[in-house]
Amino acid sequence: MRPLLLKGHERSLTQVKYNREGDLIFTVAKDKEASIWYSFNGERVGTFNGHGGTIWSIDVDQETLLAVTGSADFSAKLWKVETGENVFTFKLNTPVRRVEFSGKNDRLLCVTDEVMGFKGTISIFKLNYNDIYTQDSTPLVSIETRENFKKVSVAAWTYNDKYIIAGHQDGVISKYDATTGEFIDSAHVHEGLVTDLQFSKDRTYFITSSKDKTSHIVDVDTLEVLKTFETDAPLNSAAITPVKEFVVLGGGQEARDVTTSSMAQGKFEARFYHKVFGDEVGRVKGHFGPLNYIAVHPKGTSYASGGEDGYVRVHEFEKSYFDFKYDVEITAEATKNSSLNDDDDQ
Amino acid sequence: MSTELVKPTLDSIDVSDIDFTDLEAEYAVPEDETFSQYLILDGAPIAPESKVPILTKVLTKFLSSAGGKVVDFYLPLSDDKKTQGFAFVQFSSVAEVEKAIRSLNGKKLDVKHTLYLNKLSDIEKYALSGKIPDEFVEPKLAEFQETDYLKSWLMDDAGRDQFYMQKGEMVGVFWNKKNDPAEPAVEPRSNWTQTYMKWSPKGSYLFSVHPQGVQAWGGAEFKGLKRFIHPGVKLLDFSPNEKYLVTLSPVAITLPDEDHPSRASYPFGEKSTGHQLVIWDILSGTPVKTFPLPAHLAHAKEMTWPLIKWSYDDRYFARLGPNALAVYDTEDDCQLLDRKPIKIDDIVDFEFAPAGIQLATARKQDPLTHALAYWTPETSNQTAKVALMEVPSKRVLRTINLFQVSDVKFHWQDKAEYLAVKVDRHTKSRKTFFTNLEFFKLNERDIPVEKIELKDTVINFQWETNGDRFVTLSNADLQNANKSIPKNVITFYAAEQSSASSKNASKKWIGFKSIEGKFLNTIKFSPKGRFVALATIGGSATQGSIEFYDLDFTGEKKESESTLVSSHVKLTSTYTYSGITDMEWDPSGRFLTAWSSVWRHKIENGYKIFDLAGRLLRDELIDEFQAFGWRPRPESLLSANDKKKARKNLREFSARFEEADAMEADAVLRELILARRALLEEWTQYRAKVEQNKELYGIQDEVVKKEDFEIIEELKEEIVEETEEVVEE
Structure with missing residues (x-):
């Protein structure tokens, strides 16, 4: 099927998200508008207008009632998705790099930059759904960057909203208690800036991407690296696909390293790797700049990528994608099924 | 007014207060105590x-x-x-x-x-001063140190070839395993070299470059052999039979102080002070001769290398001087022939024959002739000249005169039967350029010269290894041509099939096939001939690619193809490789490696191995990949008869190897499947553990409620056409 090309942003995309049902795609870019699109046909539903700077991050809650955006204008804004109305603005000290709703939608995390003498901080705000226009603008917890740690670039909630995992500029990932903000553990998994951190569906493990051209799957409890995917280009984003055991990695040679950027030389492709075996299984071309963010449909039927080129591409997975299996997997399934049948017989 | 004039006398001047020390110092007569005259x-x-x-x-x-x-x-x-x-x-x-x-x-x-x-x-x-004792003490000979067998790699059962790879600070030597990961021949070493590595021409040694000099490595374990101390060394080169090593350093040689402990082990004598170019004997590790850098090259931005060229058997070597050619004889203590350089006005370049020449006038038992070709440009009252000179007699065997010449390049066929001279010429206005190819046929009486005149400029020329065919890349030299339009032409040349009547006729080359509209700029012939790879390397608007051609394709010729030659060219494969920076055939001519080095750019660094028909066997992307080098092989020891026998019984021989290949492939596949099984098992166990813990963590699986999803079907009807028709009863 032909991919959908979402043209609407004037500058490079910064984040792309599906809502829980996967019918809407939320995108933010370095221009000052957030856009919402129908994932089915790529039609634009509307925009959120109000930020005064680059929007770095966007998230939408489970009910698709509220959306939150984090911007370089030192604020995070809450929006009513249905109307596009800005219902509340959290004022912060520095640009907001990442925002994310907790799984139960009762809290919100904001990662702020380490500039102008302020320490990089993960601030957690309580959300009031009874009256969405009045929110408490003092954070429940503030997790400041610890001593001997580099600034936080990304952060996300684990299963049960129990912990917060943060990725740092120097490739370290750290774990905090989400209620108390207490530091629990850290691990040095990358050699460069951690650019993205996305969770599996049950939020028990996550995938990281880094400028060091690698991506890791890491267990939440042990912070142990379970899998490593090596590529030949700096990575900006990594996502885990539901249904199939794949991961999708995106990135590309940075503009300053590419003198003669023919598309093949820049490596501006979405790369599919097998999550368990670590082999590259396919690539999808299309963008003519690095891929800045990759999101997979919650039902695993399509994926969307936002590029430095200002486009969002939505690719529907075809039958061959779902049919593809390694011989080993087929054998394993066959044995599992036959043993199940044996059980039935007894 | 009267004044008494008193003539002052010299004595009357008081000089006691004048300081004469400066004058005394200046005019002092030194006492000669050194007896230096x-x-x-x-x-x-x-x-x-x-x-x-x-x-x-x-x-x-x-x-x-x-x-x-x-x-x-x-x-x-x-x-x-x-x-x-x-x-x-x-x-x-x-x-x-x-x-x-x-x-x-x-x-x-x-x-x-x-x-x-x-x-x-x-x-x-x-x-x-008593430094030298009166009694003669016989110098002690250093104890003989046995080295490993330097040719051990040739005894590999499967006849595999080795190569080195350089990545970041690591250098390793590996066995080629075709599509499987290369097998290390020795443990890869970090900081094996400071800059680059180089094989000697027959593959016996691997040289590493360090700030203090170069070091030879060899044997099965790649143990350190001789060291060649030459501070600041940048470039190295070898004589064709790896008897001698040539090194160049921008730093002039200075001797350590006489009483410095390193003086005793320092390889150079006083005569070498200030020199930059050194010729070494590889076996003994001692310098044979040193030279200063020629004055015109002292400040050159790009060094022409090699500065020393060798005759095919390592006997003679020569270097270019202004208006002269200096030829030295290694069997005469590396002295100049007749103790003086050969005066050749304006000489620009020269090239030794890569093999001994069997001249038509020579008798069978005569030794093969050493020869070199050189050229001189046009001057106001002289034409440009290309000459062929016999060494050591300095007899000029053949000269041709040329005019309106902008450049000349020599291309010796590797058996030295032919010398192709690529002459780039220009019109009187110097606005258009074109190429003539002049072929010296060295085995024929009087060395006839055949000429091929072209309208295009030839940008690359390559002889078939051990053959008499060649391939050229040329283009019509158009000023201001659009660089994004491919305009290079590949032309394949072969000798005309001689019919019975013209058996004695001189050899004639025919361009039997041309392919236009290419970006290609590099030609690499397989070391066994017949197959040739052409590539586009570098260039900003172009995309790197490799094309593989077979010159003896065994298929029916099309009608349009020339029947004057027996060759039949076929493009067997094309591969797009945007990152390519280099390519090289393995010495057996079975594989071609193309690689992308981080020294040139950061794109697709790594290497790819192809078979001779251009099928991709192995593709590895390696960060910081720097260099790749196949280990050269010495000439085969098999006689022509043995080879013929092997070719005749090819089926039997190959069956044995195919069996081994199949077994190996099976083993690899087995391993892969086992590895995957283990990985899957590991992952399943991990997930099972997490599932067990889920309750403990209080994770509830998401319940998908029906009412969450609502499928709205929109029906759209569109009337395409409406016509009314009266239906008659």
């Missing part, structure tokens, strides 16, 4: 006192023959009134002493007497 002559005939005047006359004349003026000459007599065979000589200057020593030391006065000259100061320095 003196030398001692040794080995003169012993004669009675009566013969002293005549002997003095003879010897003075001899000593003056170098150009110096003998100021004093003294022949001391012994107690029995005879001369003692030595004399003290005074020259008028130090320079004259040195000149005399340089040109006369060791010369023969007559059959019986050889004269030796030494500086008086040297005698003082070495003989008097």
